Amino acid sequence: MGLTLAEKILKAHTVDGVFEKGREIGLKIDQTLTQDATGTMAYIEFEAMGIGQVKTERSVAYIDHNTLQSGFENADDHRFIASVAKKHGIYYSRPGNGICHQVHLERFGAPGKTLIGSDSHTPTGGGIGMIAIGAGGLDVAVAMGGGAYYITYPKIVNVRLTGKLSPWVSAKDVILKLLSLLSVKGGVGKIIEYTGEGVGTLSVPERATITNMGAELGATTSIFPSDERTRAFLKAEGREDVWIPLSADADAVYDEEVDIDLSSLEPMAACPHSPDNVKSLGEINAEAGGRMKIDQVCIGSCTNSSLADMLKVAYILDGKTVHPDVSLAVSPGSKQVLTMMAQNGALEKILAAGARVLESACGPCIGMGQSPNSAGISLRTFNRNFEGRSGTKDARVYLVSPEVAAASAVAGYLCDPRALGDMPAFVLPEQFAVNDNMITPPADPKDADGIEILRGPNIKEYPKTAPLADHLRAECSLKVGDNITTDHIMPAGAKILPLRSNIPAISKHCFAVCDESFPERALALGQSIVVGGSNYGQGSSREHAALAPLYLGVKAVIVKSFARIHRQNLLNAGILPLEFVDEADYDAVSQGDILAVEDLRDQVSAGGPIVVKNLTKGKSFETRCELSERMRAILLCGGHSTTPRQI
Numbered sequence: 306m307g308l309t310l311a312e313k314i315l316k317a318h319t320v321d322g323v324f325e326k327g328r329e330i331g332l333k334i335d336q337t338l339t340q341d342a343t344g345t346m347a348y349i350e351f352e353a354m355g356i357g358q359v360k361t362e363r364s365v366a367y368i369d370h371n372t373l374q375s376g377f378e379n380a381d382d383h384r385f386i387a388s389v390a391k392k393h394g395i396y397y398s399r400p401g402n403g404i405c406h407q408v409h410l411e412r413f414g415a416p417g418k419t420l421i422g423s424d425s426h427t428p429t430g431g432g433i434g435m436i437a438i439g440a441g442g443l444d445v446a447v448a449m450g451g452g453a454y455y456i457t458y459p460k461i462v463n464v465r466l467t468g469k470l471s472p473w474v475s476a477k478d479v480i481l482k483l484l485s486l487l488s489v490k491g492g493v494g495k496i497i498e499y500t501g502e503g504v505g506t507l508s509v510p511e512r513a514t515i516t517n518m519g520a521e522l523g524a525t526t527s528i529f530p531s532d533e534r535t536r537a538f539l540k541a542e543g544r545e546d547v548w549i550p551l552s553a554d555a556d557a558v559y560d561e562e563v564d565i566d567l568s569s570l571e572p573m574a575a576c577p578h579s580p581d582n583v584k585s586l587g588e589i590n591a592e593a594g595g596r597m598k599i600d601q602v603c604i605g606s607c608t609n610s611s612l613a614d615m616l617k618v619a620y621i622l623d624g625k626t627v628h629p630d631v632s633l634a635v636s637p638g639s640k641q642v643l644t645m646m647a648q649n650g651a652l653e654k655i656l657a658a659g660a661r662v663l664e665s666a667c668g669p670c671i672g673m674g675q676s677p678n679s680a681g682i683s684l685r686t687f688n689r690n691f692e693g694r695s696g697t698k699d700a701r702v703y704l705v706s707p708e709v710a711a712a713s714a715v716a717g718y719l720c721d722p723r724a725l726g727d728m729p730a731f732v733l734p735e736q737f738a739v740n741d742n743m744i745t746p747p748a749d750p751k752d753a754d755g756i757e758i759l760r761g762p763n764i765k766e767y768p769k770t771a772p773l774a775d776h777l778r779a780e781c782s783l784k785v786g787d788n789i790t791t792d793h794i795m796p797a798g799a800k801i802l803p804l805r806s807n808i809p810a811i812s813k814h815c816f817a818v819c820d821e822s823f824p825e826r827a828l829a830l831g832q833s834i835v836v837g838g839s840n841y842g843q844g845s846s847r848e849h850a851a852l853a854p855l856y857l858g859v860k861a862v863i864v865k866s867f868a869r870i871h872r873q874n875l876l877n878a879g880i881l882p883l884e885f886v887d888e889a890d891y892d893a894v895s896q897g898d899i900l901a902v903e904d905l906r907d908q909v910s911a912g913g914p915i916v917v918k919n920l921t922k923g924k925s926f927e928t929r930c931e932l933s934e935r936m937r938a939i940l941l942c943g944g945h946s947t948t949p950r951q952i
């Protein structure tokens with residue numbers, strides 16, 4: 306039986322476990338990446354392992370998230386990460402060089418390789434045929450130390466692309482279509498593999514937009530074949546030598562099939578507050594009484610900030626002025642993109658139209674500035690529109706393509722770019738403006754001992770964990786609903802992100818979006834349990850969404866279902882992740898109920914259902930905690946953090 310492309314790469318990298326569907330497999334990781342908002346913790350964890358030089362083929366530390374330096378904290382973190390990188394064999398991409406996923410695609414990604422990154426949009430690398438997976442910082446630290454990265458052998462979904470995108474319809478519309486079909490939990494436990502003759506019509510940046518936002522499906526990762534278009538992209542980057550052709554076997558067997566005819570797609574938008582709340586522009590305008598007036602447009606982020614995107618934006622803005630009621634921000638994805646825009650005149654057109662050009666970084670996407678006005682309507686080319694993420698609690702964020710964003714910025718309302726008429730061919734240069742002067746190579750290993758790690762006063766230790774107790778008796782300190790994101794659990798934004806290296810301080814903001822009194826209540830209780838609905842923990846890879854609850858004494862989280870990375874982060878932190886066997890039992894638990902689990906260690910070891918008693922209601926219910934032998938051992942001893950050398 307033939308293999309899918311994803312299976313070929315997974316098989317070639319399986320170093321532990323049995324290569325069978327549904328079983329846990331340990332993967333050899335060729336490359337890692339970190340960014341600064343998750344990186345400090347990851348490197349604190351890496352340092353605790355006592356390993357000298359990283360054992361990967363290539364590890365890169367990017368500075369792209371915490372670039373607004375309104376205090377010493379972010380700059381201190383950058384300095385810390387730079388010093389760790391220099392000492393331990395890690396390449397360091399300096400602030401200003403660009404967003405990790407964009408730069409990694411340009412400068413380091415290679416078909417057939419495995420990559421894990423402490424950021425959920427690491428699957429961007431699937432655009433050039435990598436198996437690129439988002440993970441918690443601790444898992445990335447283990448991989449840097451040469452340890453395997455464990456996943457459950459996923460289901461493989463074949464998304465067959467036929468036809469060709471119509472003018473002004475974009476790669477963003479392909480992934481929005483898929484989100485409308487599969488939803489934000491439709492990809493959990495799955496790899497999305499793209500096949501079919503439509504693949505060849507898409508350039509690498511377009512493919513990367515699609516694999517990037519596969520994260521919003523909850524998928525383990527997404528992948529495109531490596532073909533002549535991949536080769537042309539790598540050649541333009543001066544890296545043709547890493548190109549290899551890769552595709553699925555003709556007789557590959559997939560678990561699910563989805564057909565998308567590219568020619569049938571139209572421009573769409575994901576409406577507030579979820580990336581799968583997808584509607585056509587016509588529907589949205591009709592709901593708004595004809596035309597939806599807008600306040601802000603932001604173009605950029607790791608989803609849509611390539612040169613190809615910026616060329617389209619420049620063309621649409623050429624000779625026009627941004628509507629007087631609209632603020633337009635543009636953040637090119639990398640120094641390379643910005644340089645080429647400066648060289649070919651695209652930047653001048655964008656500036657002349659009145660755009661506010663920002664540095665090449667995550668910026669508004671993570672609430673680092675550019676928060677919209679009160680109840681403002683913001684069109685963004687980003688990948689997430691969760692409530693409050695923009696920094697304005699009552700803002701309404703719509704996710705759109707760069708084409709829709711630019712056309713609307715000029716019109717002042719949500720606008721269909723197809724009204725622009727004929728679309729010129731946007732041709733990418735054969736040679737990109739390669740200049741790696743902002744990527745600092747590590748020191749020679751023989752000089753590593755002499756390199757001092759520069760630790761600022763805001764950088765605190767990893768919180769303490771403890772072996773799993775025999776009995777648990779604790780109050781339900783918070784009950785939340787379905788699709789709770791890590792932006793709910795541990796919000797980001799310009800005010801909170803500088804606390805990423807200081808768990809006691811950042812914990813004060815835990816669950817602030819849902820209930821501002823939670824941190825105080827949880828601390829006062831000493832230990833407690835959180836109850837939630839389905840797809841709990843969707844969104845980012847931030848392990849802070851597990852470490853803050855750990856610090857606040859959360860011992861277990863009981864939900865209908867978990868998102869993959871967050872569940873793993875809870876396990877790594879020694880917090881028990883339980884799922885209701887019968888989802889109806891969710892309704893029978895109230896905040897304030899006292900819950901108890903007896904013989905917890907024995908029940909976890911036995912691997913069967915775990916019985917939770919609701920002492921307040923006088924009822925019991927069953928939960929499940931499916932774990933491999935390896936993970937069970939880790940959980941029993943209190944999570945990965947107490948066993949950092951166990952790799």
Ligand code: MIC
Pocket residue numbers: 342343370423424425426439671797844845846847
């Ligand atoms: C995000 O887009 O939510 C982030 C910020 O990039 C996160 C990582 C983080 O919280 O630092 C992610 O996607 O993993």
Ligand code: SF4
Pocket residue numbers: 370404424426606607608666667670671687688
């Ligand atoms: Fe940065 Fe936004 Fe991409 Fe996250 S989604 S890596 S914040 S650009």
